[in-house]
Amino acid sequence: MNDWKERGIDPADFTQLDPVSAEGIERAVAIMRTGRLFRYSDGQPEDSEVALLERDFAEYLGVRHALAVNSCTTAIELALIACGVEPGSKVLVPGFTFTAVPSAIVVLHAIPVLVECNEDYRLDIDDLRRKITPETKVLLLSHMRGHISEMDAIAQLCAVHGITLIEDAAHALGARWRGKQIGSFGKASCFSFQSNKVINAGEGGILTTDDDKIIVKATYLSGAYEMNYKKHFTRSPLFEEFAGRLPARNARMTNLTAAVARPQIGLLEEKGRRYRQMYAYLKRELTATNRIEFPQEYPHETRIPDSIQFKVPGYDAAQMQTFIAQVRKSGLPLAGFAERDNARAFYNWRYLGEDMPDLPRTKKAIENTCDMRLPSRLQEAHLAYIVAAVRSALHHVDAMQRMAVA
Numbered sequence: 001m002n003d004w005k006e007r008g009i010d011p012a013d014f015t016q017l018d019p020v021s022a023e024g025i026e027r028a029v030a031i032m033r034t035g036r037l038f039r040y041s042d043g044q045p046e047d048s049e050v051a052l053l054e055r056d057f058a059e060y061l062g063v064r065h066a067l068a069v070n071s072c073t074t075a076i077e078l079a080l081i082a083c084g085v086e087p088g089s090k091v092l093v094p095g096f097t098f099t100a101v102p103s104a105i106v107v108l109h110a111i112p113v114l115v116e117c118n119e120d121y122r123l124d125i126d127d128l129r130r131k132i133t134p135e136t137k138v139l140l141l142s143h144m145r146g147h148i149s150e151m152d153a154i155a156q157l158c159a160v161h162g163i164t165l166i167e168d169a170a171h172a173l174g175a176r177w178r179g180k181q182i183g184s185f186g187k188a189s190c191f192s193f194q195s196n197k198v199i200n201a202g203e204g205g206i207l208t209t210d211d212d213k214i215i216v217k218a219t220y221l222s223g224a225y226e227m228n229y230k231k232h233f234t235r236s237p238l239f240e241e242f243a244g245r246l247p248a249r250n251a252r253m254t255n256l257t258a259a260v261a262r263p264q265i266g267l268l269e270e271k272g273r274r275y276r277q278m279y280a281y282l283k284r285e286l287t288a289t290n291r292i293e294f295p296q297e298y299p300h301e302t303r304i305p306d307s308i309q310f311k312v313p314g315y316d317a318a319q320m321q322t323f324i325a326q327v328r329k330s331g332l333p334l335a336g337f338a339e340r341d342n343a344r345a346f347y348n349w350r351y352l353g354e355d356m357p358d359l360p361r362t363k364k365a366i367e368n369t370c371d372m373r374l375p376s377r378l379q380e381a382h383l384a385y386i387v388a389a390v391r392s393a394l395h396h397v398d399a400m401q402r403m404a405v406a
């Protein structure tokens, strides 16, 4: 480790988060000085940092409307309700996603129907086809860890069966399929600004759509009571039509969160380029060990890979545990999807009760898979350190194996 220290490596670098930019800090402080933290404090959308964030985000994504809320989970709930999901509705959802996603379905008393994922963490299209029934109204598709599923096949199946697609793009902001922004395929799409995501605002989420009815319903549901919809940039005669017809919960974002998030939109493309370089280096060097397998990349996807996932084939559960523990000793926050209580392993979503299916393919896909977030400011030496730490952990497990055999 001393060598690495000399090369400027501090293990704390691997858990760094993106700092708030000077512009974000200035805007947040200016807002605090006025006390106008509430998005509806002022009469005009131009005066609300939240409305400006919505305008800029929609423009970045190339969609007509955006609604900023307090989390991606909330955005998903509002999208589901706005798309007509009711108690008892069946909603297709990947079996490999974060627990918040099926939870958003369950809290609406709807029924999640889990679809298998394949060895590359994408939706298993054959299983999707099998699980579509005449009752299926909605597919809530997570682009888990930014790996993009076969969007052509999914769009076609949704069109043929009259299924509404909602994208959970919490991990896929800035990603593209055939050059088209992820989050512009669904009837509605949802993004997260929680600290571990490519836009870090602590917490926060945003719902996007091209559909007037969806944005009007979601805006009312988010808590745009009385005539506050006029303080959004979205204009639609449907606001009059739906006035008073939807329950108004409070899912609103504050101006402070928006001030922190908004300047980060302009950094996304550069961040994407840097992440793609880091990912290519790590994939090349770790694959060269002949012990590590990265998921296949799909030809039409462009990702912002702010994390890595890889398998160590051939290790049993105990060896995986030792391997992960050994890497962690180097200060790297490596996790295993199959670790106890991991919130991305479907068999830990015990609240599903009798709706918990058996998903052998998904289980196998996540079984030997490691997962690690990459801070955006890692340098070449940090990447070399990751490779060295993984190689050293492989040697450690192999040495233990040899000792056990001898």
Ligand SMILES: Cc1ncc(COP(=O)(O)O)c(C=O)c1O
Pocket: 071, 072, 073, 074, 097, 098, 100, 101, 142, 143, 144, 145, 168, 170, 171, 191, 192, 193, 194, 203, 204, 205
């Ligand atoms: C795939 C996925 N979808 C949705 C969410 C929910 O995001 P939020 O924390 O903003 O509610 C998360 C959270 O990490 C996630 O990982």
